[in-house]
Amino acid sequence: MGRPARFSTDGLVAAATALAAEGGPAAVTMAAVAREAGAPSGSLYHRFPGRSALLAAVWLHALEAFQAGCREALSAGPAPEAAVGTARHVVSWSRAHPDRARVLLHRPADFDLPHWPEADRARWESANAGIGALLARVARGLREPGEEESHALERVRLAVVDLPLALVRRHLLGGRDVPGGAEELAADSARRLLAPRPATG
């Protein structure tokens, strides 16, 4: 089976993730990752065809871990509970995995998405489609009478994804941890944002 590997793909991705969490995508240079992992650059290029593929691996590794819990929370129970639970999950996952959360606070374009290998772009799109479908289900369950479906989706996305991430962003990108009460603040905010509007007139 050939010479045994000293540097696994996962180990290299972990080293790259740590660098990205601390210094953003710009800190993920091939030389820096090699130094961080104690590996020669040749080993890096043996695993990844180029820097873009490494950045894609970092991003997708973080995204798929994040979305696994989201899918579970979004599917649990009726729409209102699913929404609130997801908002809480976003915060608690970010607290449990601050490095990967810091990665996801950047744009995929910052991780060189336009130059990702075709297979990685496909993984990215299918992951997003999966979450999108689940979000749409919750949005249909929370739609107000006469509200357009796309508007309900935007409201739900704001309450369930964007707001919790905003709550977490200030702390994580400042180098600190997420404070204790953040889950409850996110859950309470989602409840308030999605509460049915009292009948007008």
Add this chain to the structure above:
Amino acid sequence: MGRPARFSTDGLVAAATALAAEGGPAAVTMAAVAREAGAPSGSLYHRFPGRSALLAAVWLHALEAFQAGCREALSAGPAPEAAVGTARHVVSWSRAHPDRARVLLHRPADFDLPHWPEADRARWESANAGIGALLARVARGLREPGEEESHALERVRLAVVDLPLALVRRHLLGGRDVPGGAEELAADSARRLLAPRPATG
């Protein structure tokens, strides 16, 4: 008074802002700014001691324009109206000045804050202190009975700054404009998040 300038400071900052809006701080290389402005690199270094100073100018130019309207909105009327008005202002300013808004969606650290000239760092800190004081006033006006002051401040900051920016972020960083109903969605969200909790028990 010597040879007249062909390339003004403002023009160079504008060129750098356009590059930063499109490609993030990494796209703001001295060579790229010179190319964008049609100027030789010497003219750039004549105006700015180095890249960090140019990035500081870009950031502060955007921040001070943004905060001017915020100060006005935060000072207008009693706390609840000031809060909702500020949330609305954040969105409408971002729509009116998408390039500068895109700059502010990054961290100052991404614009090399640790190496800014001393004077620029002072400008940054005083700007933030001014906004912080106004936010604190609004937070005191919205504090619930028994709530800690720092908690109220975090809630207000979330409703009035972080949430509107999150609403805008997805669109601006995706290269699109901010959609029409966003102001009202931000204002309504702020109202919901800051509404007094009905007496418990």
Add this chain to the structure above:
DNA sequence: TAGGTTTTAGAGGCATCTCTCTAGAAGGAG
């Protein structure tokens, strides 16, 4: 042991970026 495969190891080419430095152009003051 011999041959084949996988992986480490790192030197070096080529590009790009920041910043310095020199030369001179373009204006005002005397």
Add this chain to the structure above:
DNA sequence: CTCCTTCTAGAGAGATGCCTCTAAAACCTA
């Protein structure tokens, strides 16, 4: 006109980064 100041103009040094390429190490099979 002459001197002085301000600014343009761009060549080039030095650093860093991406990636290629060669050589050999380490393991398996036969």
